[in-house]
Amino acid sequence: MKITASVCSAFVMLALSAAAASAGQAAADKGAAVYAAQKCATCHMLDGKGQAKGPLDGVGSKLTADEIREWIVNPAEMTKKHNATRKPPMRAYPNLPKEDLDALVAFLAAKKK
Numbered sequence: 001m002k003i004t005a006s007v008c009s010a011f012v013m014l015a016l017s018a019a020a021a022s023a024g025q026a027a028a029d030k031g032a033a034v035y036a037a038q039k040c041a042t043c044h045m046l047d048g049k050g051q052a053k054g055p056l057d058g059v060g061s062k063l064t065a066d067e068i069r070e071w072i073v074n075p076a077e078m079t080k081k082h083n084a085t086r087k088p089p090m091r092a093y094p095n096l097p098k099e100d101l102d103a104l105v106a107f108l109a110a111k112k113k
Contacts, residue, residue: 053086074092075090
């Protein structure tokens, strides 16, 4: 049986795609753990759990990953930029380890309607 370059290339692309999806899922799973560990549900509702005044369902459809990241590390600036009026204001998480921050952003960015 002869395998052509295009078939081989298709298999490689499929494997890379699966690996990327797996890595993305792992980041999202870790992000869910960070969301729980940081007690985000105290102020935010997601998937029917948490504080109804701060809904995050569909946040990945409303904000880019960069905007989500900025809301986490610099909410005062984002509050001004978006004229947000929610009280109490969101506290900043500037010292969240980069790996945790990246995972949390991936988790929230995946929350699309």
